[in-house]
Amino acid sequence: MRLYFHPMSSNSRRARMAALQLGISLDLVPVDLAKGQQKSPEFLRMNPNGRVPVLDDDGFFLNESHAIMQYLAEHTPGQTLYPTAPQARADVNRWLFWSAQHLQPAVSVLNWERVIKPFLGRGDADPKEVARGEQLVTECARVLDAHLAGKQWVAQGALTLADLALAATLMVSERARLPIADCTNLHAWFARVRELDAWKKTEL
Numbered sequence: 001m002r003l004y005f006h007p008m009s010s011n012s013r014r015a016r017m018a019a020l021q022l023g024i025s026l027d028l029v030p031v032d033l034a035k036g037q038q039k040s041p042e043f044l045r046m047n048p049n050g051r052v053p054v055l056d057d058d059g060f061f062l063n064e065s066h067a068i069m070q071y072l073a074e075h076t077p078g079q080t081l082y083p084t085a086p087q088a089r090a091d092v093n094r095w096l097f098w099s100a101q102h103l104q105p106a107v108s109v110l111n112w113e114r115v116i117k118p119f120l121g122r123g124d125a126d127p128k129e130v131a132r133g134e135q136l137v138t139e140c141a142r143v144l145d146a147h148l149a150g151k152q153w154v155a156q157g158a159l160t161l162a163d164l165a166l167a168a169t170l171m172v173s174e175r176a177r178l179p180i181a182d183c184t185n186l187h188a189w190f191a192r193v194r195e196l197d198a199w200k201k202t203e204l
Helices: 010-022 041-046 065-074 086-120 127-147 161-172 184-194
Strands: 002-005 027-030 054-057 060-063
Touching: 002 010, 010 065, 010 086, 010 161, 041 054, 054 065, 060 065, 065 086, 065 161, 086 127, 086 161, 127 184, 161 184
Parallel strands: 002 027
Antiparallel strands: 002 054, 054 060
16 A cells, blocks of 8 residues: 655654554655645545545545544454444544544644744744634643543543544644643643654654
C-alpha cells in the first residue's frame, strides 16, 4: 500500500502512526503542498478534495485520515487498536468522530493563524480568529482533560486508534501555542503517546 502524505500534516501523521503501530509497511510518497501538487489533475483523480493523506491500495484510493486508520486496522489480523466488540468499537469511533468534528477544526484555527500563515507569508495572525481558536481549543481540551481523569488511555483502558488520532492533532501544541497548559490529565496522556515508537518515528 502507498500513502501520499506531507510530514507537517497531522492528518498524514495519524495515518502513518496507525500503520507503524499495526506493523504495516507503507510506501510513502511526499506531496509538496507549497507547490500545489495536491491540486494537480493526477492527485485530484485520487482525492477530489485536493488534500493529504490518500491511501492507494492497489488502485483503491481512500482519503480521510480517520477512515484510513480504520481501513488499516481492518486489514491487520489480531490487532487490538480497533476492537471488534460492538460497544468497544463504538467507544473508539465516538472519539475518532470527536477528533474529526471538534478537536481538529478547533486546533486548525490556531495552527493556520500562528504556524501556516507565517510559513506561507500570508500576513500576521488575525486577533479575532486567534481569540476564536483559543476559545474552541480550550473547550475541547477541557472535555478531553476531564475524560482522562484516572485513565491511562482514551478508550477501553488500552491504546487504540483514538489515542493516535487525537495525539496527532496536538502535534502542533507548542508551535501553535495551544491553550492547554492547565490540562494536567491531557498532558500526562500526551506524554505517554509521545513515548510510542510510532510517535518518535513520525517526528519531523
